[in-house]
Amino acid sequence: MAKQQIYHALKVDQDICYGCTHCMNVCPTEAIRINEGKARILKKRCVDCGECLKVCPVDAIYVEQDDLEKIFDYECRVALVPAVFTGQFPTAITEEEIFSEMKELGFTHVFQAEFMVDMINNLMNEQIAQNDEKPLISTFCPAIVRLIQVKFPALIDNIAAVKPPVDASAAFYKKMLCKQGIPESQIGIFYITPCAAKIAAIKGFGQNTNEVIDGVINMSYISNKLYHKIKNRKDSLKDLPVLPHLSSKAVQWSLTHGESDHMNGRSLAVDEIHNVIEFLGRLEDEEIPELDFLELRACDQGCAGGALLQGNRFLTVERLKIRANQLENDDEQNDDLQEYKDILQDKDLFITKIDPLPAMSLDQDFNEALKKMERIRNLMCYLPGIDCGACGSPNCQSLAEDIVQRKANLSNCVFMQRMMEKNRKLSGEHATRIIEKTWGNQRLDKDCSKKGAKNEGM
Numbered sequence: 248m249a250k251q252q253i254y255h256a257l258k259v260d261q262d263i264c265y266g267c268t269h270c271m272n273v274c275p276t277e278a279i280r281i282n283e284g285k286a287r288i289l290k291k292r293c294v295d296c297g298e299c300l301k302v303c304p305v306d307a308i309y310v311e312q313d314d315l316e317k318i319f320d321y322e323c324r325v326a327l328v329p330a331v332f333t334g335q336f337p338t339a340i341t342e343e344e345i346f347s348e349m350k351e352l353g354f355t356h357v358f359q360a361e362f363m364v365d366m367i368n369n370l371m372n373e374q375i376a377q378n379d380e381k382p383l384i385s386t387f388c389p390a391i392v393r394l395i396q397v398k399f400p401a402l403i404d405n406i407a408a409v410k411p412p413v414d415a416s417a418a419f420y421k422k423m424l425c426k427q428g429i430p431e432s433q434i435g436i437f438y439i440t441p442c443a444a445k446i447a448a449i450k451g452f453g454q455n456t457n458e459v460i461d462g463v464i465n466m467s468y469i470s471n472k473l474y475h476k477i478k479n480r481k482d483s484l485k486d487l488p489v490l491p492h493l494s495s496k497a498v499q500w501s502l503t504h505g506e507s508d509h510m511n512g513r514s515l516a517v518d519e520i521h522n523v524i525e526f527l528g529r530l531e532d533e534e535i536p537e538l539d540f541l542e543l544r545a546c547d548q549g550c551a552g553g554a555l556l557q558g559n560r561f562l563t564v565e566r567l568k569i570r571a572n573q574l575e576n577d578d579e580q581n582d583d584l585q586e587y588k589d590i591l592q593d594k595d596l597f598i599t600k601i602d603p604l605p606a607m608s609l610d611q612d613f614n615e616a617l618k619k620m621e622r623i624r625n626l627m628c629y630l631p632g633i634d635c636g637a638c639g640s641p642n643c644q645s646l647a648e649d650i651v652q653r654k655a656n657l658s659n660c661v662f663m664q665r666m667m668e669k670n671r672k673l674s675g676e677h678a679t680r681i682i683e684k685t686w687g688n689q690r691l692d693k694d695c696s697k698k699g700a701k702n703e704g705m
Contacts, residue, residue: 331441371510
């Protein structure tokens with residue numbers, strides 16, 4: 248496999264960030280540190296799950312995305328829309344209204360990201376039957392794939408070789424447009440994304456999605472824009488687009504249990520990334536036997552809880568379930584699956600081998616890693632175990648790791664500073680300089696305009 252391009256969609260606006268530590272405390276891979284009063288993302292550890300984006304109180308964390316104007320670089324402009332997008336709108340607003348307004352924004356075509364769900368489901372079940380490494384882990388959530396690469400590399404071989412539906416649907420629709428006589432160079436496919444991890448996946452790592460999808464657009468931005476246009480529209484809609492029928496299975500595929508309910512054998516669904524980490528830890532320790540398939544989602548309620556969704560995740564789930572119940576019960580709506588499969592190539596349906604990216608290992612040399620682990624254990628004898636984050640690291644353990652990796656010092660701990668001052672190994676002035684290096688020169692100055700202070704917002 249060619250060397251993976253590591254791309255991260257999550258960025259920190261250094262002008263807005265004031266080092267509140269909310270992001271650092273919630274990050275599941277401990278990928279954030281505070282330096283000079285600002286949050287810094289450690290790229291090797293980050294899985295683009297978006298937990299930091301969700302909790303930032305001042306919107307200092309943002310996603311790097313494509314501008315909507317980019318679609319006009321192409322004659323044929325396709326919006327690749329996941330089912331959760333329609334779940335952002337009240338049930339009184341129809342799909343036809345939503346997709347028609349998308350054409351008003353400049354898209355010439357709209358296509359559903361879950362169109363190839365039934366084919367993907369069949370391929371996954373075939374792989375479950377053939378796979379010796381159990382359980383098979385879904386590739387649907389790119390944050391989970393990256394999490395396994397970074398934190399659980401021993402489980403790499405459990406990851407399914409089948410691409411998620413969005414990849415296959417994009418490849419299929421581009422080929423269909425080409426068959427209609429549209430030059431491939433004039434076709435631009437833009438995915439309306441519910442999360443940062445899918446931006447990262449499309450733009451760089453792992454599954455070569457960027458060969459088919461030409462850009463990604465923030466779902467929150469698009470849904471807000473469309474909602475206001477629909478509510479303020481006075482004339483009737485014209486040229487209502489007719490899209491292929493989706494099965495109830497496809498509509499619910501991105502939700503928790505959307506995959507696992509349709510897989511053969513013993514299947515489980517786990518959502519929310521901290522729950523996933525706990526479960527994968529037990530799986531790695533071989534505590535969970537006789538499991539055939541694992542559906543893992545970084546977000547609570549699956550994609551309905553994506554960081555780039557404006558609507559409430561529980562209402563989104565309810566709307567999608569209502570929509571699914573209104574569809575025909577025949578989940579195998581695609582009678583032409585073999586025909587569709589013949590149109591696609593293996594590269595459209597299957598991923599190449601995924602390589603581990605072990606960011607948690609202390610050293611590539613095993614003996615050196617053991618020495619570093621021993622040093623960490625010794626350091627933990629002195630650190631207070633309070634996990635306050637005042638050192639700029641998420642907890643005492645991570646500070647000890649940073650010290651061993653020569654990225655921090657024991658004196659970063661404010662409690663150790665007091666002990667060093669008491670034993671006359673550190674002056675008060677030096678301790679202040681250390682705090683200022685972590686938290687910024689003015690962090691200890693009186694400021695009545697900060698959050699919670701008497702002049703907040705003035």
